[in-house]
Amino acid sequence: xxxTTEAHFRQRLIKYAKQHGVTKAAxxxxxxRKTVHKWLKRYDRTLASLEDRSRRPHNxxxxxxxxxxxxxxxxLKRHGYxxxxxxxxxxxxxxxxxxxxxxxxxxxxRLRKAPTEKRTKRKNKPYARAEFPGQKVQIDVKHVxxxxxxxxxxxxxxxxxxxxxxxxxxxMYEEISTxxxxxxxxxxxxxxxxxxxxxxxxxxxxxxKQLKVNDPNDLTLFEQELAERGIEYQRIRVATPRHNxxxxxxxxxxxxxxxxxxxxxxxxxxxxQLAAYQQKSNNYxxxxxxxxxxxxxxxxxxxxxxxxx
Numbered sequence: 001x002x003x004t005t006e007a008h009f010r011q012r013l014i015k016y017a018k019q020h021g022v023t024k025a026a027x028x029x030x031x032x033r034k035t036v037h038k039w040l041k042r043y044d045r046t047l048a049s050l051e052d053r054s055r056r057p058h059n060x061x062x063x064x065x066x067x068x069x070x071x072x073x074x075x076l077k078r079h080g081y082x083x084x085x086x087x088x089x090x091x092x093x094x095x096x097x098x099x100x101x102x103x104x105x106x107x108x109x110r111l112r113k114a115p116t117e118k119r120t121k122r123k124n125k126p127y128a129r130a131e132f133p134g135q136k137v138q139i140d141v142k143h144v145x146x147x148x149x150x151x152x153x154x155x156x157x158x159x160x161x162x163x164x165x166x167x168x169x170x171x172m173y174e175e176i177s178t179x180x181x182x183x184x185x186x187x188x189x190x191x192x193x194x195x196x197x198x199x200x201x202x203x204x205x206x207x208x209k210q211l212k213v214n215d216p217n218d219l220t221l222f223e224q225e226l227a228e229r230g231i232e233y234q235r236i237r238v239a240t241p242r243h244n245x246x247x248x249x250x251x252x253x254x255x256x257x258x259x260x261x262x263x264x265x266x267x268x269x270x271x272x273q274l275a276a277y278q279q280k281s282n283n284y285x286x287x288x289x290x291x292x293x294x295x296x297x298x299x300x301x302x303x304x305x306x307x308x309x
Contacts, residue, residue: 130164138247181222
């Protein structure tokens with residue numbers, strides 16, 4: 001980048017140095033003698049020779065090789081740019097890729113040539129992280145996109161995510177009701193390998209009806225099931241889905257990995273495809289887990305507990 005002001009300054013420096021010597025020029029202009037000699041040597045009687053030059057290296061020994069680039073492009077063609085963590089996991093496990101995830105993302109960004117958007121950061125209040133599996137489980141329900149359904153009916157997926165391990169469980173239903181919510185919590189508690197202490201949901205009527213009924217003893221089937229099992233139940237504030245952020249984030253990931261590839265013809269067909277996805281979903285790495293999968297986190301926690309005993 002050109003800086004004409006600096007170039008004129010260096011031109012005056014050179015003129016003074018030729019008249020009075022390098023030492024006096026260095027003292028007068030508060031520079032080292034080495035710097036004065038550098039500009040004297042570079043000066044060819046043109047102002048352009050005194051301008052700053054690019055400091056970009058001519059070559060980089062740690063740059064991605066052609067073989068690495070070919071492997072990355074191959075994986076990106078299969079998975080696209082929306083789910084880079086899966087692309088990175090396959091590169092490491094199957095192609096012997098040894099670079100960091102951050103370096104991988106930066107290189108993919110250059111391959112894509114997409115401008116980065118600056119987002120205003122939200123300053124959230126400090127959140128108490130879960131200290132063990134089952135301490136708190138977030139539950140939400142999402143509809144299956146219309147373009148994924150062939151028979152034109154509506155279907156819904158209940159999703160539960162353990163805050164500590166990000167272990168997720170899903171089940172598909174043809175209605176949103178407290179009966180479906182009760183059936184889902186039974187299935188989740190049977191599948192989750194740890195004891196659950198607390199469950200958190202939004203204020204949907206399938207979970208609770210305190211917003212419609214003032215009687216605290218008038219419980220839904222979902223609430224009754226939790227009460228019978230001795231599990232604490234919490235509801236987030238109204239219109240604050242970020243308080244259920246972990247399950248909301250999982251819904252976004254599932255949209256990329258499952259819904260974008262889903263084409264179902266009936267409830268049984270959708271449940272079968274969802275079960276196949278469920279079987280492998282908890283083996284995917286997550287950046288929030290330090291490049292580990294939810295199953296690995298649970299296994300690591302069990303090992304720590306055994307060592308303490």
